[in-house]
Amino acid sequence: MSKAQGKELDNNKTVYRVQGFTCANCAAKFEDNVKKLPGVKDAKVNFGASKITVVGETSIEELEKAGAFENLKVIPENNRRVEEKVPFWKKRENINVIVSSLLLALSYMFAWTYGEDSLFAIIGFAASILIGGYSLFLKGLKNLVRFQFDMNTLMTVAIIGAAIIGEWSEGAIVVILFAISEALERYSMDKARQSIRSLMDIAPKEALIRRNGQEMMVPVDDIEVGDIMIVKPGQKLAMDGVIVKGTSALNQAAITGESVPVTKTVDDEVFAGTLNEEGLLEVRVTKRVEDTTIAKIIHLVEEAQAERAPSQAFVDRFAKYYTPAIMGAAVLLAIVPPLVTGGDWYEWLYRGLTLLVVGCPCALVISTPLSIVTAIGNAAKNGVLIKGGIHLEQAGDLSVIAFDKTGTLTRGVPEVTDFIVFGGKGEQELTAVAAAIEYGSQHPLASAILRYAENKNIDFVSYQVEDFQSITGKGVKALVNGKLYYIGSSKLFEELENVAVSQEMKQQILALQNEGKTVMVLGTDQEALAFIAVADEVRETSKSVIQKLHEIGIQKTVMLTGDNKGTALAIGKQLGVSEIQAELLPQDKLEFIKLLRDQYGKVAMVGDGVNDAPALAAATVGVAMGGAGTDTALETADIALMADDLSKLPYTIKLSRKALQIIKQNISFALGLKALALIFIVLGLLNLWLAILADMGATVLVTLNSMRLIRVKE
Template structure:
């Protein structure tokens, strides 16, 4: 919907029964004309209609009566699943088919001249094509040429020239083709429909001393939710009591359970596998992570891919061109060779073969299927355009901290020069306790792991030395903690053997912090941001896929180069400020055109925005990542990246196959006009066959797994 409309002004409804994008557009136009409606927009991929204004479901269903559409409130549960073969719209096809077979049998028994078979064929045409004719004639009166118009002209024309049986066959095969389209789109949408059923609709809530089962719509922020072993969480929240393992596959796509304890964030739709948890609700049901995922994926399905825009534009000119071609075939040859009946028949066959069903459905089914599959595997793709762009990527830039690395510095080496290791670490931790430096936390954590009582150490005259370190007095001794350059200033130079050890640690990607006095160095501690276990394998896979990989970091060149070599990236860019990252992304786009940036979605926002595709890590629970990125990896798992690229490349290949096949099969069928071999049978089978193969080809995307 238009961005100017507020959330409160718009009401969303789910629609069942769309068979094609054209029908969705007709429904949208019908709804816009209803009294009380200011604006309306249909999302064909998600099968939803957004209405601004006051309207009833009965009025909406009346607007969709031409397609027998069923409408329900967005939050209303689905009606009981009806098997495909039992759908009401398919029953008339069965009746028409029985009449066709019976008429053919009577024609063989009574002879072709007998009126009874013709009456049977006419009844079959009317019953099977009733809705088709209404839509086709209405469009014809407005000079709108879509597939319904083409089929209506072809069937009526076949009846006029006496080809009753072929006219009835065309009607039935077209109805079957539409039913298969409807089935394939429903199948593609099922991945999203299944997400909606993940979270329970009620939860056990404690208010005061009373525990009650309450519907999620009535649960308030701050309520205490009790989740027993084997139950799914209905709401997002923070654990206030208990420890358990949760299966978060529905949100992050990872099937390995995660341990959750007090103060940990938990998400609706996840499964509590072991203990009893008490969770303080932090979001209303419409704001939960699962609700956001469903909303974003449904919006993504409405975003048209560039190839879809091409198909829509092509079909706009293609369909009228087919009508003109059919008229020329029906009229011009008989002027020279006579035999009007034969050439009119050929013209009608051209109308049928020209029906753009397969072409129109070639892209949306593939896009909806791929986006749905990605969502089930913990990857949010914001639209068809990003799906296509990801399939075309030539380079990926990675932020280092928190993306290729864990983002949590850890002490890797403690080298003592003079004194006891634990005593020196206690002094260092006591001084760093007052520091704001990010590496200080690593030293404090190490001291805590060793059980050292650094909090009991009395410290005086603490002072920060900007950009170099800190100093403080302990037991009347002045100690310094800082970079090697600080001690080069204090001591004029560092002993050669110590400098060599420090340099060696730095070349392996570690940051060295030194503890000493004004006269001597007592110890030095190496701190490193640990690599993610998956980083090296992921970079290797991406290089194998032919994608250039670049690491961007604010770290010094030596540390950055060491980490870059460890993970195997093609290029390393160090000492970068946020604006430098932005400049580099622009340069990379100038070189490759299709470039992705992978970051945390907060610090890297400018670079993410400047790239062709911005990919945010750890989208679960991070609203910023979900909102700013074009693609969000719901877990902190880089392995999702090669999967996303492979899925996108496969989707691109399938879309190209679909478009090529749709056009090729029509071109071959049209060439049969030259020797006069094109029949209505061949025409409808080529159209229906193409539609069926295109949809089945698209549904192959459901099989791609991480």
């Protein structure tokens, strides 16, 4: 496909929200039906987020026809119509179960009074079966005609078979227990989706806007970039923007997971969905409603839920062959023993029907997606964006974590710690010279020198700077008030012919580097005049995070930096990392990550998502810092820590490991129970209603086990 064709396909893509999904199988069937609609080129259902993406031309009416088997309702993604909340017991399918259960109870009364074969009892059981299993039979019979074997087909054949051999009461019990099992599955998926729905409700739907000198309440869809939004104390921000007036403490927990409010003032970036706790703020809107950080988070989380994890892909492949295999095994179990050994036809037919019931793959199908949806939703509420089930699983299996130093383990804001002067000139004059030169520099350390001069109220603007020139990888030079000065690494001065860097000076530089400081030398082409030592402050949480990672079983932590070895060793030892790699260029970081993958398998790279993009992409799991503030971090990483907070990393690994553990438990339990039930059926120790009770029990236990992921905290 050409790029032009790909772009055309993208332009013809529409996303709809779907109401009424009951199970993963139904979602897959809806997807197949939509793909067959005229004008539709492709379709993909996101069961976790209850959405469908359609490529091509179709109408909502056609889509709802494709979902008529499940009475699905389809609305455009951007339609803000609120889904009608119907109490659980008032839903039509649940009312049918209640009526069916009452009829079953009445029928048992008739059976005890007149006998189980009495006309009253049979009519009562039959009515209970029809009312409770009406929608099940519609789907099951249609599938049977088309030779599509899913759980509805299995249950339909089993219940009709039970009625044919006269097991009316057991058929009715199977219908009711299956309906209850499906209701529990729907309830559990709805509960798991609540985390996303709660995100959608975070930001207000309208805001107070000042436009053309007038203040008015405006729906968020009509707010334009550049509008001034007025936010009073106690109100939530409706849009992303930059503060133009006022100072206040903002609770950003909804976006970043930070529990402590953050003070924001003029020129600071603020996000939709955050709570203004104190002052009156005026905010210039910088993004449309669909581009806000919260909108991006919701979109990425929903997309993440659609991405299938390896375990889910296994379950999907397995279920595709499993259900027809169960159907075939049931037929063989029903007819082979009577034909070969002369066994009783009724008894073996009953066992075959029991196998159909116990073979229903409900627990297996829901085991993985429910765990993934729950875990990703929990992470999003705690300020961690996991962009897919595959990344969730891989994060739980990491053995090595590599960290970029600047801006990740350290704050990324360097400060001047020492200004050591040689010769006759004073510190104030040399500070002014250094600041005047660095005023034209783009180097990160230049900002530290400028702040140092400003804090000491030194006038450097009046100094005349000419012929500014950068010396790549070494420093800069310029004429200041007509005199040539150099500022850069000690290597730069060692290369100048007329400058002598004494052994004492070298030892002093080494001593400062061993304290974790970067040393710049200021001088002329004749002599070194001063040392300027700069340090990047280590984050308060970095040491405890490294310690926690080792405690939870991470084999190795590695610090990667472009800094000199002395500085890197000092900071690395302070933090307690296992290995330190210094003086690395971006391509060196990339090569080292590849080397770690070859040696250890699963490797994570933690960085700021900008200059670390190649290394983040090469790692098994790329983790970006500060996703709330940078689009690059959201786009390049597999996992984004929304706050600039490394302490979320051990929580993420803990959550991932718990999710992996629960997924494995669910799959093992679902398959193990089926195998055990199969043995009992062959031995004749399991009847129809016990089989469905076992299957329902498996679904309930798998659901409850998955919901434990909601409770995983930092």
